[in-house]
Amino acid sequence: MSGQSGAAQKTAGLADKREVIISSALDLFRHYGYRRTSMEDIARAAAVAKGTLYLYFKSKDELFEAICRTLAEQVAEGVTAAEALDLPLERKLAALMEAKLGFVYRWILSSPHAAELVDSGSRLKENVFGDVHVQFQNAVLQLVREGTQRGELDPKASGLTQEAAAETLIAAACGAEKAPDEETFRRQLAAIIKLTLRGLRA
Amino acid sequence: MSGQSGAAQKTAGLADKREVIISSALDLFRHYGYRRTSMEDIARAAAVAKGTLYLYFKSKDELFEAICRTLAEQVAEGVTAAEALDLPLERKLAALMEAKLGFVYRWILSSPHAAELVDSGSRLKENVFGDVHVQFQNAVLQLVREGTQRGELDPKASGLTQEAAAETLIAAACGAEKAPDEETFRRQLAAIIKLTLRGLRA
Amino acid sequence: MSGQSGAAQKTAGLADKREVIISSALDLFRHYGYRRTSMEDIARAAAVAKGTLYLYFKSKDELFEAICRTLAEQVAEGVTAAEALDLPLERKLAALMEAKLGFVYRWILSSPHAAELVDSGSRLKENVFGDVHVQFQNAVLQLVREGTQRGELDPKASGLTQEAAAETLIAAACGAEKAPDEETFRRQLAAIIKLTLRGLRA
Amino acid sequence: MSGQSGAAQKTAGLADKREVIISSALDLFRHYGYRRTSMEDIARAAAVAKGTLYLYFKSKDELFEAICRTLAEQVAEGVTAAEALDLPLERKLAALMEAKLGFVYRWILSSPHAAELVDSGSRLKENVFGDVHVQFQNAVLQLVREGTQRGELDPKASGLTQEAAAETLIAAACGAEKAPDEETFRRQLAAIIKLTLRGLRA
DNA sequence: CATGAATGAGGCTTCATTCAT
DNA sequence: GATGAATGAAGCCTCATTCAT
Incomplete structure (x- = not known):
C-alpha cells in the first residue's frame, strides 16, 4: 500500500x-x-x-458466503504453508493446528455468531470449508503415520487406530477455539497438543 | 393426568x-x-x-433466558451427582465431562443455533452458565489435585501447574462438542480423556 | 346495514x-x-x-387476487340472474351483456390498470374469470341457437356458424368497454347490440 | 450497413x-x-x-412517450393511406379499421401491458393518440355519410344519427382488439364489420 | 458523446409486543 | 388468567437517475 x-x-x-x-x-x-x-x-x-x-x-446471504470463502481461502493458504514446513512432530502439528484453527478461521467459526453460517447458507459450511477441512485432516493423519512409522508415536498403546488418533488430536485441539482471547487460545492449543501427543507417544 | x-x-x-x-x-x-x-x-x-x-x-429474550436457566440447573444437578461418585480417576473425569458437556447441555450449546444464546442475552452465558462452569472447573481441579497427591498424575512433567492441567483437560474435552452426533461425541470424548490423562500421568 | x-x-x-x-x-x-x-x-x-x-x-398479489375473485363472483351472480330472465331476444342479450361487461366487471377489466391483473397473477385471468366467461359464452350461444330455431336469426345469411355469430356478438359488445364513462358505455353497448343483431336477423 | x-x-x-x-x-x-x-x-x-x-x-416516461409517438405516426400513415383508397364501402371500412386497430397499434394497446401507457404518462393517451383517433373518426364518419347519401346505409332505421352510427361501428370493431392472436383478430374484425354494416344497411 | 459505478428513496414483508375483550 | 387482532418499527431489495471520467 x-x-x-x-x-x-x-x-x-x-x-x-x-x-x-x-x-x-x-x-x-x-x-x-x-x-x-x-x-x-x-x-x-x-x-x-x-x-x-x-x-x-446479489444478496445478504451471498455477501456472507463471499466472506466465508475469503476466510476459507486464507485458511487453505495457511494450511498449505504449514504442510510444507520441515519441523519436528510436535512443532509441525502445532503449526498445522494454528493455521487451521488460528486467528482468522477462529474469528468466524468461534465467534458467537458463526453458527449462523449454517443458518443462512444451509449447507454452506460443507461447501465452503469442507475442502480445507479435508486437506487439514489428511495433513494431520499424514503426521501421525510418519510419527508411528518412525516409532515416535504408538496409537495402538491407547487403543486407537492411526485414523482415530488423528481425529482425536483434531477434536481435542478444537476445544481451544472456545478460548476468549487470542493469547488464551494459543496457550491452550499448545497445552492440548503437548498433552495429547504425550498420550500418543511410544 | x-x-x-x-x-x-x-x-x-x-x-x-x-x-x-x-x-x-x-x-x-x-x-x-x-x-x-x-x-x-x-x-x-x-x-x-x-x-x-x-x-x-416478559419478552422473547427472557423466555430464552429461562430456558437456559432450566438447562443450567439440569447440568448442575448432573455435575453434583458426578462429583459424589466414588470412581477411579479416569472414569470419574469421564463422568464429570459427560455431565457437563453431555446430553442436554450439548443440545443447546452445540446446536447450530446455540451461539445465538450469546446473541440475545449478551452476557447471558456468563450469568446463566457461569456458576455451573465454576463448579465444574473446581471439580476437575480437585480431581487433578487428588491425582497429583496420589502420585498418579504429574502435571509438572508437562510443564503445567495443576490449574493449567485442569484447564487443558477441560478445553480439550470441549472439542468433542463439535461432534455431529451423540455417538461420535462419546467416542471422541473418551479418546480425548484417555489421551490427555495419559499425557498427564506420572 | x-x-x-x-x-x-x-x-x-x-x-x-x-x-x-x-x-x-x-x-x-x-x-x-x-x-x-x-x-x-x-x-x-x-x-x-x-x-x-x-x-x-398473505401478500399484495393475494390481495389483488381476492379482489378479482370478489368481482368475478359478482359478475357470475349477475350473469346467472340475466340467464333466468324471460325476455325477448334483444333485451335478454342486452341484459346478459350488461351483466358481464357492465359496471363492476368493466371497473376492473377496462380500468387503465386492469391489464396488470395478468401481470401480477400470471394466469390469474384464466383462473379467476375463466369460469364466468365460459358461462357467459354459453348463455349467448344458447340465445343465438334459440333465435335461429325460432327463425328470428339467420347466421348463415352472414356466412357465420351459430358459434361464430355468438363469438362476434360478444367481441363487438366488448368494444363498449372502452367507453370513458358509464353512460357512454350503456349507449354504445345498446347500439352495438342493436346493429349486430340486426345484421344477424333473418 | x-x-x-x-x-x-x-x-x-x-x-x-x-x-x-x-x-x-x-x-x-x-x-x-x-x-x-x-x-x-x-x-x-x-x-x-x-x-x-x-x-x-430525459426519463423512462419520456422514452415511453416517444415510443407511443412513433407508433401513433405509423398508425396515422396507415389511416391516411386507407383514406386514399378507392374501394366499396365495406372493404374501405375494413381497410380503415385494419389500419387503425391493426398490427402495430394493437401491439401496444392490446398487449397485456399496454394499459400501463396511461399509467406512466397519465393523459398520454389523449395527447399522443388523440390526433390520429380524430382523423380516424372523421374518416369513418365520412364513409357513413357517403354511404347514407348513396342510399346504401340507413342509420335512422336503427335510430342512430350518422355520428352515432360511426361511433358504434368503431366501438364494435374495437372489440376485436381483445383477440388473442393476429388471425383471430382479423376474423373477428371482419365479422364485426359485416354484421354492423348489415345492421346499418338500408 | 458515452460510460457504468454509485446513489437513496421507496416497496414488500415479518414479527415482537400490546391491549381490549 | 387467556386470547388473538392489531400495531408499526425495521429489514431486504429494486431501480430510475446522476455524474465523474
Missing part, C-alpha cells in the same frame, strides 16, 4: 470496494451476528450506499 | 403451562434457531395464545 | 375488515394501478396498520 | 441509436410491461450504456 502512486491507489479504489465491503461486513458480523447486522449497517461501515452493496453481492 | 383431582389438575395446569412453553420453545430454538423461531411458532407449539406467553415471560 | 344492532355492527366490524381492505384496495388499484398502489397506501385508505393487511392476505 | 461510407455510418449510427433504443424498449415493454422493464434491461437490449439512454430521453 505504501509505495503505490496516486493513480494506482485510485485504480485500487474501485477494485478494493468489494474488499472494503467484505471487511466491514466481517467486522459487523463478528461483533453483532448475521441477523443483527443490517445491510444498512454494512453500507454505513463501508461508507457506501445501500444499493452499492448489491452491485457487488 | 387421569388420577389427579380437579384442583390438582388446575394447579398442575398452571404450573405446567410455563414448562410446556419452555419445552416447546427449546425444541423450536434447537431446530430453527432463536431468530427463526417466532413467538407465534412457540405459542402454537405450546398450544396457547401468543399473549399468554407474555403472562409468563 | 341499517337495521343492525350495535352488537351486530361490532361483530360485523371484525368480519368486515377484510371487505374494507378489499374495497379500499379496489379503489386505489382502479385509480392508480397495481404497481403505483403501495401496501402503505392501502393500509392508510383502509384505516389499518400495514401489518394488519397481512393478517387477511 | 456494408455499402455505407464511414461518414454515413457515423451519421446513421447516431440517428439510429435513438431508434434502436426505441425499438428495443418497445419489444421489452410489450413482453414484460412498463414497470417490469428496467432501464438496465433497455440499455442491454439496445447495446448501450444506461447513461446513454438519458442522452436521448
Whole structure:
C-alpha cells in the first residue's frame, strides 16, 4: 500500500470496494451476528450506499458466503504453508493446528455468531470449508503415520487406530477455539497438543 | 393426568403451562434457531395464545433466558451427582465431562443455533452458565489435585501447574462438542480423556 | 346495514375488515394501478396498520387476487340472474351483456390498470374469470341457437356458424368497454347490440 | 450497413441509436410491461450504456412517450393511406379499421401491458393518440355519410344519427382488439364489420 | 458523446409486543 | 388468567437517475 502512486491507489479504489465491503461486513458480523447486522449497517461501515452493496453481492446471504470463502481461502493458504514446513512432530502439528484453527478461521467459526453460517447458507459450511477441512485432516493423519512409522508415536498403546488418533488430536485441539482471547487460545492449543501427543507417544 | 383431582389438575395446569412453553420453545430454538423461531411458532407449539406467553415471560429474550436457566440447573444437578461418585480417576473425569458437556447441555450449546444464546442475552452465558462452569472447573481441579497427591498424575512433567492441567483437560474435552452426533461425541470424548490423562500421568 | 344492532355492527366490524381492505384496495388499484398502489397506501385508505393487511392476505398479489375473485363472483351472480330472465331476444342479450361487461366487471377489466391483473397473477385471468366467461359464452350461444330455431336469426345469411355469430356478438359488445364513462358505455353497448343483431336477423 | 461510407455510418449510427433504443424498449415493454422493464434491461437490449439512454430521453416516461409517438405516426400513415383508397364501402371500412386497430397499434394497446401507457404518462393517451383517433373518426364518419347519401346505409332505421352510427361501428370493431392472436383478430374484425354494416344497411 | 459505478428513496414483508375483550 | 387482532418499527431489495471520467 505504501509505495503505490496516486493513480494506482485510485485504480485500487474501485477494485478494493468489494474488499472494503467484505471487511466491514466481517467486522459487523463478528461483533453483532448475521441477523443483527443490517445491510444498512454494512453500507454505513463501508461508507457506501445501500444499493452499492448489491452491485457487488446479489444478496445478504451471498455477501456472507463471499466472506466465508475469503476466510476459507486464507485458511487453505495457511494450511498449505504449514504442510510444507520441515519441523519436528510436535512443532509441525502445532503449526498445522494454528493455521487451521488460528486467528482468522477462529474469528468466524468461534465467534458467537458463526453458527449462523449454517443458518443462512444451509449447507454452506460443507461447501465452503469442507475442502480445507479435508486437506487439514489428511495433513494431520499424514503426521501421525510418519510419527508411528518412525516409532515416535504408538496409537495402538491407547487403543486407537492411526485414523482415530488423528481425529482425536483434531477434536481435542478444537476445544481451544472456545478460548476468549487470542493469547488464551494459543496457550491452550499448545497445552492440548503437548498433552495429547504425550498420550500418543511410544 | 387421569388420577389427579380437579384442583390438582388446575394447579398442575398452571404450573405446567410455563414448562410446556419452555419445552416447546427449546425444541423450536434447537431446530430453527432463536431468530427463526417466532413467538407465534412457540405459542402454537405450546398450544396457547401468543399473549399468554407474555403472562409468563416478559419478552422473547427472557423466555430464552429461562430456558437456559432450566438447562443450567439440569447440568448442575448432573455435575453434583458426578462429583459424589466414588470412581477411579479416569472414569470419574469421564463422568464429570459427560455431565457437563453431555446430553442436554450439548443440545443447546452445540446446536447450530446455540451461539445465538450469546446473541440475545449478551452476557447471558456468563450469568446463566457461569456458576455451573465454576463448579465444574473446581471439580476437575480437585480431581487433578487428588491425582497429583496420589502420585498418579504429574502435571509438572508437562510443564503445567495443576490449574493449567485442569484447564487443558477441560478445553480439550470441549472439542468433542463439535461432534455431529451423540455417538461420535462419546467416542471422541473418551479418546480425548484417555489421551490427555495419559499425557498427564506420572 | 341499517337495521343492525350495535352488537351486530361490532361483530360485523371484525368480519368486515377484510371487505374494507378489499374495497379500499379496489379503489386505489382502479385509480392508480397495481404497481403505483403501495401496501402503505392501502393500509392508510383502509384505516389499518400495514401489518394488519397481512393478517387477511398473505401478500399484495393475494390481495389483488381476492379482489378479482370478489368481482368475478359478482359478475357470475349477475350473469346467472340475466340467464333466468324471460325476455325477448334483444333485451335478454342486452341484459346478459350488461351483466358481464357492465359496471363492476368493466371497473376492473377496462380500468387503465386492469391489464396488470395478468401481470401480477400470471394466469390469474384464466383462473379467476375463466369460469364466468365460459358461462357467459354459453348463455349467448344458447340465445343465438334459440333465435335461429325460432327463425328470428339467420347466421348463415352472414356466412357465420351459430358459434361464430355468438363469438362476434360478444367481441363487438366488448368494444363498449372502452367507453370513458358509464353512460357512454350503456349507449354504445345498446347500439352495438342493436346493429349486430340486426345484421344477424333473418 | 456494408455499402455505407464511414461518414454515413457515423451519421446513421447516431440517428439510429435513438431508434434502436426505441425499438428495443418497445419489444421489452410489450413482453414484460412498463414497470417490469428496467432501464438496465433497455440499455442491454439496445447495446448501450444506461447513461446513454438519458442522452436521448430525459426519463423512462419520456422514452415511453416517444415510443407511443412513433407508433401513433405509423398508425396515422396507415389511416391516411386507407383514406386514399378507392374501394366499396365495406372493404374501405375494413381497410380503415385494419389500419387503425391493426398490427402495430394493437401491439401496444392490446398487449397485456399496454394499459400501463396511461399509467406512466397519465393523459398520454389523449395527447399522443388523440390526433390520429380524430382523423380516424372523421374518416369513418365520412364513409357513413357517403354511404347514407348513396342510399346504401340507413342509420335512422336503427335510430342512430350518422355520428352515432360511426361511433358504434368503431366501438364494435374495437372489440376485436381483445383477440388473442393476429388471425383471430382479423376474423373477428371482419365479422364485426359485416354484421354492423348489415345492421346499418338500408 | 458515452460510460457504468454509485446513489437513496421507496416497496414488500415479518414479527415482537400490546391491549381490549 | 387467556386470547388473538392489531400495531408499526425495521429489514431486504429494486431501480430510475446522476455524474465523474
